[in-house]
Amino acid sequence: MAQLVEGETGRWEMVIGLEVHAQVISEAKLFSGAATAFGAAPNSQVSLVDAAMPGMLPVINHTCVEQAVRTGLGLKAEIHRESVFDRKNYFYPDLPQGYQISQYKNPIVGRGEIELDLPDGSTRTVGITRLHLEQDAGKSLHDQHPTQTMIDLNRSGVALMEIVSEPDLRGPDDAAAYLRKLRSILRYLGTCDGNMEEGSMRCDVNLSMRRAGDTEFGTRTETKNVNSIRAVQQAIEYEARRQVAVLEGGGTVDQETRLWDPGKSETRSMRSKEEAHDYRYFPDPDLLPLRLSEDLIARIRESLPELPDEKKRRFMDSYGLSAYDAGVLVAERARADYFEVAVAGRDAKLVANWVITELFGALNKTGRDVTDSPVSAGQLGALVDLIADDTISGRIAKEVFAAMLETGRDASVIVEERGLRQVTDTGAIAAAIDQVLAGNADKVAEYKAGKDKLFGFFVGQVMKATQGKANPALVNQVLKERLSG
Amino acid sequence: MSAALTRLTIAEALGRLRARDISAVELTEAHLAAMARAQALNLFITEMPDQARAAAAESDARYAAGTAGPLDGIPLAVKDLFCTEGVATTAGSHILEGFTPRYESTVTAQLRRDGAVCLGKANLDEFAMGSSTETSYFGPTVNPWRRAGAPATDLVPGGSSGGSAAAVAARAAAGATGTDTGGSIRQPAALCGVVGLKPTYGRCSRWGIVAFASSLDQAGPFARSVRDAALLLRSMAGFDPKDSTSVDRPVPDYAAALTGDVRGLKVGIPREYRVDGMAGEIERQWQQGVDWLRAAGAEPVEVSLPHTRYALPAYYIVAPAEASSNLARYDGVRYGLRVEGENLTDLYEQTRAAGFGAEVRRRVMIGTYVLSAGYYDAYYLKAQKVRSLIAGDFRAAFERCDVLLTPTTPGPAFPVGERQDDPVTMYMNDIFTVTVNMAGLPGLSVPAGLSDDGLPLGLQLIGRPFDEETVLRAGDVLERAAGFTALPADIAG
Numbered sequence: 014m015a016q017l018v019e020g021e022t023g024r025w026e027m028v029i030g031l032e033v034h035a036q037v038i039s040e041a042k043l044f045s046g047a048a049t050a051f052g053a054a055p056n057s058q059v060s061l062v063d064a065a066m067p068g069m070l071p072v073i074n075h076t077c078v079e080q081a082v083r084t085g086l087g088l089k090a091e092i093h094r095e096s097v098f099d100r101k102n103y104f105y106p107d108l109p110q111g112y113q114i115s116q117y118k119n120p121i122v123g124r125g126e127i128e129l130d131l132p133d134g135s136t137r138t139v140g141i142t143r144l145h146l147e148q149d150a151g152k153s154l155h156d157q158h159p160t161q162t163m164i165d166l167n168r169s170g171v172a173l174m175e176i177v178s179e180p181d182l183r184g185p186d187d188a189a190a191y192l193r194k195l196r197s198i199l200r201y202l203g204t205c206d207g208n209m210e211e212g213s214m215r216c217d218v219n220l221s222m223r224r225a226g227d228t229e230f231g232t233r234t235e236t237k238n239v240n241s242i243r244a245v246q247q248a249i250e251y252e253a254r255r256q257v258a259v260l261e262g263g264g265t266v267d268q269e270t271r272l273w274d275p276g277k278s279e280t281r282s283m284r285s286k287e288e289a290h291d292y293r294y295f296p297d298p299d300l301l302p303l304r305l306s307e308d309l310i311a312r313i314r315e316s317l318p319e320l321p322d323e324k325k326r327r328f329m330d331s332y333g334l335s336a337y338d339a340g341v342l343v344a345e346r347a348r349a350d351y352f353e354v355a356v357a358g359r360d361a362k363l364v365a366n367w368v369i370t371e372l373f374g375a376l377n378k379t380g381r382d383v384t385d386s387p388v389s390a391g392q393l394g395a396l397v398d399l400i401a402d403d404t405i406s407g408r409i410a411k412e413v414f415a416a417m418l419e420t421g422r423d424a425s426v427i428v429e430e431r432g433l434r435q436v437t438d439t440g441a442i443a444a445a446i447d448q449v450l451a452g453n454a455d456k457v458a459e460y461k462a463g464k465d466k467l468f469g470f471f472v473g474q475v476m477k478a479t480q481g482k483a484n485p486a487l488v489n490q491v492l493k494e495r496l497s498g
Numbered sequence: 499m500s501a502a503l504t505r506l507t508i509a510e511a512l513g514r515l516r517a518r519d520i521s522a523v524e525l526t527e528a529h530l531a532a533m534a535r536a537q538a539l540n541l542f543i544t545e546m547p548d549q550a551r552a553a554a555a556e557s558d559a560r561y562a563a564g565t566a567g568p569l570d571g572i573p574l575a576v577k578d579l580f581c582t583e584g585v586a587t588t589a590g591s592h593i594l595e596g597f598t599p600r601y602e603s604t605v606t607a608q609l610r611r612d613g614a615v616c617l618g619k620a621n622l623d624e625f626a627m628g629s630s631t632e633t634s635y636f637g638p639t640v641n642p643w644r645r646a647g648a649p650a651t652d653l654v655p656g657g658s659s660g661g662s663a664a665a666v667a668a669r670a671a672a673g674a675t676g677t678d679t680g681g682s683i684r685q686p687a688a689l690c691g692v693v694g695l696k697p698t699y700g701r702c703s704r705w706g707i708v709a710f711a712s713s714l715d716q717a718g719p720f721a722r723s724v725r726d727a728a729l730l731l732r733s734m735a736g737f738d739p740k741d742s743t744s745v746d747r748p749v750p751d752y753a754a755a756l757t758g759d760v761r762g763l764k765v766g767i768p769r770e771y772r773v774d775g776m777a778g779e780i781e782r783q784w785q786q787g788v789d790w791l792r793a794a795g796a797e798p799v800e801v802s803l804p805h806t807r808y809a810l811p812a813y814y815i816v817a818p819a820e821a822s823s824n825l826a827r828y829d830g831v832r833y834g835l836r837v838e839g840e841n842l843t844d845l846y847e848q849t850r851a852a853g854f855g856a857e858v859r860r861r862v863m864i865g866t867y868v869l870s871a872g873y874y875d876a877y878y879l880k881a882q883k884v885r886s887l888i889a890g891d892f893r894a895a896f897e898r899c900d901v902l903l904t905p906t907t908p909g910p911a912f913p914v915g916e917r918q919d920d921p922v923t924m925y926m927n928d929i930f931t932v933t934v935n936m937a938g939l940p941g942l943s944v945p946a947g948l949s950d951d952g953l954p955l956g957l958q959l960i961g962r963p964f965d966e967e968t969v970l971r972a973g974d975v976l977e978r979a980a981g982f983t984a985l986p987a988d989i990a991g
Contacts, residue, residue, distance in 0.1 A: 061601060065827040067594065068581045068603060068706040070741050100823050102869070104846055111826020164831070293869035295878060298713035298820055300742050 016184030017225055020257045024225040027253050028233070029182035029218065030142075031191060031245075035174045035205035036149070036213035037080045043148050043172035044071030044114060051211050055154075055165040063170040065109035070299050073098075077172040078303065080204040081121050081146050082313050084174055087202045087320055088141050090125025092310055096145075098300045102293040106164050107151035115175075117294045120145035121303065127178075127198070128322050129190040134336040139191055140179030149173050174205065180219065180230065185246035192216065192242050193344065197321050201346050209241050216245055218273075221266070222256045231256075232266040236280050239273045248273045252280050324349055332361035341369050347383045348373070354390035359397050367397055371411070375418055387421045388414070396424035409433050409481055436483045442475070443491050445483065449474045450495060460496060468492070503528035504669040508572050508726040509753075511672060515561060515571050522557035522571025525672075526550050526615050529573040532670040533617065539640045541665045543578045544586050545618040553615040560613065569733055570613025575671035577662045578619035579626055580606045580717075581706040585616075589708040590624040590634040590658075593853025594834045603706025604738045605675060605717045612733040617671055621661030624855045625825065626682055626710040629927040631660025632918055633857040641690060641911045642668040642986035646952035649987065653911040653953070656686030656927070659720070663690040666720045669989055673730050674720040679710050680813055681906075681931025683718045684943035688906035688956025691945040691984065693973070694720050695727045698964045699938035700745035702731075703738030709824040711817040712743075714935040724944060724974040728752035731966065747964065755967035756974040761795030763972060766899030770806040771930060773908070779949050780905045787903055787946055787957040790979035791972065799899050803891040805884060806933060812884035813932040814925060815868050815877050821858075822865025828853060860921065889937040896962050901972050904930050906956035910949040930958060940966045942973045945982040954984070 017024040042049060045062035062069045085092050097119040100112040122144035129137045151169035155162050176195065182188050196207035196214060207214045221233035234256070239248045256266050270289070271280040296302075319327070321343045328339035328349075342365065343349045351372075356364040372393060376386060388396075396414060399405045405413060405428055416427045428434055436442060449471060450457055460467040475488050503525055506514070514520045530547050550573060557571035581587045581599040588594045606616070623633040631639040632654060641655040641664055655664035659676030663686035666674050676683040678696035687694025695718045702717040709715060719730035732753070737746040767788060772781070788798050830836035830849030837852045839845035854862065868877035895902065908929055917924045934941040940963070943956040957976060961969035 064832060066599065066601070066833070067587065067589070067597070067708045067827070068599075068704075070705050072740060072742050102823050102826060104826065104829060106829075106831045106842065109827060109832060111829060112823055291871050293823070293866065293871075293874075295819060295823070295869055295874070298711075298743075299709075 016186060018222070018253050018257050020261050022261050025222045025253070025257050025260075026225050026227070027182075027184055027249065028180050028221045028223060028230055029184070029188055029249060030180040031178045031182065031188060032217040032219065033176045033192070033195060034149075034215045035084075035176060035199055035207070037077045037146075037172035037174055038204055038206060039074060039076045039080060039172055041074050041076070042170040043074055043077050043146060045170050047170065049171050051213070053167055055163070056167060059166040059169065063109065063166055065111070071114060071297070073300065073303065074172065077146060078121070078305075079309070079313060080172075081144060081174055082305065082310060083202050083317070084176075084199065084204045085122035085125065085144055086310075086314055086317055087198050087204075088122070088125035088127060088144065088176075090141055090144065091123035092305065093119065093121055093123055094305050095119065096121040096303045098146075098297045098303065099294045100297045103290050105150070105153075106162065107153045107166070107169065109151070109166065109169060113148050113150065114297055114300070115147035116145035121305075127191060127194050129187065129194055130325075130340045131190060132186065134340070139181040139187075142177040142179050144174050144176045147173050147175055185249040188218070188245050188249055189242050192245060194321070197344050201318055201320055212240065215240055218245060218248055218252070220249060220252050220256070222253060222260060231260075232268050234266065234269055234271050234280075236271045236273050237283065240275075244273060244275055247278055248280055251278065255280065318346070332356065332365070334361060334365055338365045338369060341373075345383065351383050351386070351390045355394040355397070357394065359394055360401060363400070364394065364397055367393060367414075371414055387419075388417045392417060392423055399424055399428060403435055403437065403484065404428065405433055405435050406481070406485060409435065433482060436479055437487060439487060439491060442479070442483050442487050443495075445475050445478045446471075446488070446492055446495055449478060457496070468496070471496070504532050504672075506672070507723045508569070508672050508721060508729055509723070511572060512569070512729075515557075516566070518561060522554040522561065522615065523551065525571055526554035526573045526617070529617055529670060529672065532668065533665075536642070536668045536670050539642060539664055539668060540621055540637050541639055541661050541668065541670055542575070542618040543588055543590065543621050543634075543636045543661070546585060546616055549585070550615050550617050553610075557613050557615065567611065567613035569609065569729065571615060572613070572672050573615045573617050574609065575618060575620040575662050575665040575674035576606055576616050577622050577659050577674065577676050579622055579677055579708045580675060581708065582606060582616065582619065585619065587619065587708070588636070589626070590622045590636060591828075591853065591855070591858070592635040592835055593828045593850070597834045599706075601706060604703035604740065605707070605734045607706075608733050608736065609675070609730075614733070620659070620665055620674060623658035623660070623682075624858050625708065625821070626658040626677055626679055626715075627821070627857050627861055628657040629681070629685055629924055630654035630912075630914075630917065631657040631686070632914060633657075633855055635855060638914050639664050640914065642988055643691060643911060643953055644987060648951075652914045654689070654914050656689035656907075656911065658682040658686075659694075660686045662720050663687050663692055663694065666690070666692045666722060667986060673722075673726055675717060675734070676720055677707060677710070677715055677717050678931075678935065678941075679714045679716075679817060680935050681928040683720065684906050684931050684941055684956070684958055685927055687720055687943040688945070688954065688958075689911040691954030691982065691986075692720055692722055693724055693727045693945065693977070694718065694943045695731060695966070695970075696934065696941045697731060697735060697966055698745075698940045699935075700743055701735045701940070701964065701966070703736070703741040703744045705738055705740040711820040712824060713820060714813075714817060716935070724942070724970055724977050725753055725756055727942070728756060728970050745964070750967060752966060752970055755971050757971060758975060758978070759795075760791060760972055760975045763791075763796040763901065763968070764899040765791050765796045765798050765972070766801035766895050766902040767798055768801050768803045768806070768895065768902060768904060770803050771904045773929065777909055780908060780955065783947050783955045783957065784903070784905050787976060790976055791903065794975050794979065796972070796975075798903075801895040801898055801902070803888075803895055803933065805887040805891050808884045809888055809933040809936055810925065810929055812881040812888075813928070813936060814864070815881035816885065816936075818861040818865035819869050819878050820865070822862045822869065825854075825858070825862055857921070885936045888933055892933075892937045892939060892960075900962075901968050902960040904958045904960065906930060906943040906958040910951065910953035910955055934960055939963060940969050942969045944973045944976050944980070946976065946980045947982065948984060954982075
């Protein structure tokens with residue numbers, strides 16, 4: 014979905030490609046046995062290899078390789094039977110070896126694709142260029158001492174998957190949809206936890222502008238350090254406007270690396286093309302080419318879970334849900350699982366409404382995840398059953414649900430304890446109606462004189478008199494009889 | 499008595515130790531005394547007399563208990579490129595000043611496991627870059643051999659494992675470890691009149707050895723006999739899961755391969771090694787070797803290795819390229835030397851300028867250049883193609899023969915200082931040895947005779963991948979035929 018930028022001289026189109034660094038879920042680092050847990054004390058998870066002590070050698074962690082293959086299969090991508098690890102050479106204190114082991118010419122995963130779910134319910138396919146494995150660097154801490162920089166090597170050597178998209182994205186909403194979908198797939202696969210705030214998923218934005226209708230690409234910039242979906246959207250909007258201003262002012266966009274400053278909400282130049290590092294890539298002679306057997310790939314393929322797209326189609330086909338509802342439910346595997354337990358043997362649309370509107374709404378308010386919902390899927394299903402068999406009305410159900418959220422108790426218990434069972438006894442309803450009509454003789458007269466709108470007033474008064482428990486259909490029926498009499 | 503103990507081969511010493519005829523402590527003390535007498539040769543960067551005595555005492559205890567290992571009590575010199583737990587490891591460089599590893603290289607750990615005693619850390623060219631042991635930050639090692647008629651002229655021991663080779667030649671160690679990237683075991687072995695073996699790439703683990711050029715580096719033994727080299731290799735070799743390039747295949751009993759029988763063995767003589775301007779004494783020695791093997795029943799066959807002349811230039815692209823990256827970790831940030839600077843870049847520049855010697859700086863710059871964008875294809879990639887062609891040459895040759903015989907070096911030991919300012923002449927020392935590293939093959943240098951000046955000359959045997967046994971078998975026959983018993987004057991006297 015192209016979001017065009019209005020310039021002084023016409024309309025411009027954004028061309029965006031994203032590079033995502035996703036931390037591989039694995040006990041140990043890519044080339045050493047050191048642990049990878051988040052939040053450990055500085056330099057407590059560093060092996061001799063990670064610290065680049067003399068004579069130390071990298072040994073590939075096969076779990077990380079399998080995770081990359083798994084991710085590649087989840088992105089419907091080519092899995093390369095042979096790939097090569099290269100050294101990317103540059104000096105920095107948090108890069109102890111003086112080079113990062115990465116994959117340059119021959120990555121483990123080639124072309125794939127991702128289906129975006131757009132806000133209007135439609136979908137669009139975005140190309141994946143490649144996925145490769147590489148080591149993360151350590152962390153330089155500049156704020157711990159007035160004159161010294163501290164280095165934490167816990168992250169040094171942790172396995173990352175760099176996932177590069179084609180320049181197929183056309184605006185901030187596209188980019189957000191891409192990141193959400195990618196994160197969803199990674200989480201389904203269990204290959205990356207996707208927590209951008211912990212840095213386990215990070216994003217660089219490549220963006221160029223061209224006049225609406227043009228087919229050639231403009232000069233792009235790469236913006237680094239964009240570490241939330243919101244920030245990606247902001248950085249794209251800022252960078253698009255900046256580039257349009259440059260181009261319309263008669264200037265040219267410099268091919269450069271820029272940095273997103275979340276404090277000032279702007280991008281600024283980090284290094285120009287001339288200052289770009291010459292990384293002197295060459296195959297790492299400490300590692301043999303990585304060869305994957307057909308058996309391994311087949312085994313991983315067989316172990317893949319149902320992924321969001323397939324699940325979404327199944328939810329639409331077998332439950333008759335709308336694309337939108339199905340999309341919301343499958344975005345997270347735990348949500349989809351919750352729905353599937355709750356819906357068993359019940360009206361799918363009704364259950365979907367309760368899960369999406371009531372449950373997710375309540376969880377969002379309290380910042381909780383569906384996995385620690387106070388109301389279990391079975392309990393929610395039982396509540397829907399009470400509506401379906403006329404034990405309670407939809408309105409009462411909301412009250413019951415609020416109590417369930419608070420106490421975690423079953424709907425039926427709450428209904429009984431609070432006496433919320435719907436009144437379906439015509440005699441009792443008729444008595445309540447007679448009482449209301451007797452107390453509002455003037456309004457009855459007005460109604461009979463032709464003021465039809467007062468019917469709603471009477472219904473409301475009856476419901477109030479019965480604490481909302483009267484069956485609304487019965488109330489309507491008896492009220493009509495009485496007023497026409 | 500003491501001198502007699504240092505003249506024993508490892509095989510002889512093991513026999514007497516097992517017979518409880520001598521003790522490990524006596525054997526080690528004899529070598530420590532020889533080390534003390536040889537101070538002027540600058541064989542060691544770090545001597546370890548106390549640790550050696552303690553280890554020898556433990557060996558004696560194991561002999562007494564009947565639990566002695568295959569090399570128990572054998573005193574060895576260890577090239578100071580092998581990391582040794584709790585003992586300073588310098589790689590011959592100022593930049594590793596103060597660095598003491600808290601880990602032990604796989605090769606030296608296996609030697610210790612089998613009971614070997616470490617006498618000290620032997621001198622070497624800085625980061626193993628050199629062919630004369632003159633680039634060491636700790637000063638040159640001097641060859642115990644001297645030219646007839648010029649006893650005052652100090653000669654180089656070759657390099658880079660010059661300290662190891664000279665220590666074995668000077669009878670200051672019964673054997674030694676070295677590493678060979680382009681000839682760094684075989685060339686000093688030839689110049690010092692001892693046996694030196696570079697095993698097949700992947701035969702010995704590189705874990706814990708300071709890296710020079712990862713795709714070429716290989717550890718191997720120095721000894722005074724082919725049999726001793728076989729005994730040492732058996733302990734040094736083996737698969738190591740910590741080195742992805744080490745190869746998982748059984749380690750044979752190499753000494754058992756020394757049958758003395760080379761009848762029918764086809765010995766390839768590569769015609770391209772008959773280089774222009776080859777010294778007459780080298781050519782004669784080579785022919786002598788061919789004759790010895792023929793006399794023992796082997797069949798010499800002429801073979802061709804057509805890409806030989808591209809090997810040296812290609813080697814001097816691949817090795818510096820890998821070195822430029824391998825040495826990036828010596829940045830003054832975590833260990834070793836640090837020279838403070840005004841900012842980060844300044845710290846790097848000051849530290850590396852002060853920490854690296856001229857030869858290392860030269861190779862880091864060459865390596866950085868050949869890997870640069872725009873030059874990679876012309877240099878590094880082309881050199882890798884040459885490497886494949888060289889390996890192909892050897893594969894073709896080994897269809898016609900079982901082992902190759904060549905000179906080890908183009909000449910004998912040369913005076914200290916003579917070639918230091920002439921890197922290209924210095925690099926020519928490796929002309930017969932680099933091809934073997936480029937192809938990852940096993941190569942053995944055996945002392946074969948003396949030059950016109952009375953200096954040792956070596957012959958090289960090259961084998962198929964992982965066929966160290968044939969190389970050692972042929973080397974053993976050559977050694978018997980050569981009957982090389984000459985000693986450096988200082989030792990003989």
